[in-house]
Amino acid sequence: IAYFLCCCHFPPAFEKPWREIPWGDLKYVQHYKPSKGSVKHLRVMLYGPVGSGKSSFINSVSSILRGRMAIPAAVSAATSEISFTTKYETHKIEREDGFYPLVFNDIMGLEDGTNTGVQTEDIKLAMMGHVMDTYLFNSKSPLSSGCLGYNKNPSADDRCHILVCVISANTAETKPSVLQKMKTVREAARDLGIPQVCILTHIDEACGITESNLKNVYHSKYIKRKVSFCHSTVGFPMNCIFPVKNYSEEHRLDNDIDSLILDALQSIINFGDDFIKKL
Numbered sequence: 679i680a681y682f683l684c685c686c687h688f689p690p691a692f693e694k695p696w697r698e699i700p701w702g703d704l705k706y707v708q709h710y711k712p713s714k715g716s717v718k719h720l721r722v723m724l725y726g727p728v729g730s731g732k733s734s735f736i737n738s739v740s741s742i743l744r745g746r747m748a749i750p751a752a753v754s755a756a757t758s759e760i761s762f763t764t765k766y767e768t769h770k771i772e773r774e775d776g777f778y779p780l781v782f783n784d785i786m787g788l789e790d791g792t793n794t795g796v797q798t799e800d801i802k803l804a805m806m807g808h809v810m811d812t813y814l815f816n817s818k819s820p821l822s823s824g825c826l827g828y829n830k831n832p833s834a835d836d837r838c839h840i841l842v843c844v845i846s847a848n849t850a851e852t853k854p855s856v857l858q859k860m861k862t863v864r865e866a867a868r869d870l871g872i873p874q875v876c877i878l879t880h881i882d883e884a885c886g887i888t889e890s891n892l893k894n895v896y897h898s899k900y901i902k903r904k905v906s907f908c909h910s911t912v913g914f915p916m917n918c919i920f921p922v923k924n925y926s927e928e929h930r931l932d933n934d935i936d937s938l939i940l941d942a943l944q945s946i947i948n949f950g951d952d953f954i955k956k957l
């Protein structure tokens with residue numbers, strides 16, 4: 679159906695890709711160390727609407743780095759409207775000698791309405807490192823100083839070093855109230871000087887020629903339109919928006935899936951590390 683839609687509305691493909699097809703570098707990610715010795719790990723915070731693929735992105739990165747499928751973060755059913763992740767949890771990725779110096783926080787999805795989903799106030803506190811690991815977000819009342827789960831003196835490791843907005847290329851449109859919440863989160867990050875990138879997920883489901891061959895991603899006019907949309911509506915520079923396909927139903931690793939994710943991850947690490955240098 680996606681292919682049909684793509685084809686009906688406009689010719690689906692550019693002859694020349696509009697961006698070079700990346701060959702993400704696994705070694706770069708595997709050998710990364712925060713450039714400041716006092717910082718144990720680079721902390722990546724993911725936010726975005728429910729079902730956009732935040733947990734799947736963490737799982738995908740984990741699988742790629744471990745060289746096999748891994749399921750550390752619970753993935754919700756595709757149709758779920760209510761967010762599944764309510765706990766503020768740091769996801770670490772194992773390696774032979776311990777853990778990678780790269781950790782992820784998947785905050786509860788941003789939902790429609792004011793009393794559902796995680797409150798943007800809580801997201802700000804989390805970015806500053808004030809939310810303790812395993813804290814259960816309460817969608818009715820934000821965390822405040824003095825509460826259990828409030829970290830009064832966050833270390834450089836507790837802070838978020840890069841914010842990643844996760845958007846699905848396969849949803850018709852994001853509700854205005856959710857867009858508004860996303861804007862608030864971005865503005866808070868901007869005020870804290872935290873760098874930001876955007877990943878555009880579900881590119882397989884969204885576009886037929888990309889689904890049939892992931893190498894077509896930068897040939898697809900449909901995906902380019904989605905990237906331009908993120909640029910104009912959400913305000914990210916074009917070169918900070920990365921189309922990816924998360925692992926969802928595959929049983930084995932795939933080079934093309936890995937490449938796109940590693941390409942995004944390399945920028946996530948570079949920008950995050952720039953922030954660490956300034957701490």
Ligand SMILES: Nc1nc2c(ncn2[C@@H]2O[C@H](COP(=O)(O)OP(=O)(O)O)[C@@H](O)[C@H]2O)c(=O)[nH]1
Pocket residue numbers: 726727728729730731732733734735752753754755756784787844879880881882883922923924925926927
């Ligand atoms: N086809 C496809 N499915 C995806 C992709 N990313 C996530 N999914 C699926 O979308 C659903 C929601 O993903 P999840 O990671 O739980 O979203 P979250 O709410 O943002 O954490 C799950 O069924 C995933 O398997 C993707 O890039 N392509």
Ligand SMILES: [Mg+2]
Pocket residue numbers: 732733734752753754762763784
């Ligand atoms: Mg999730």
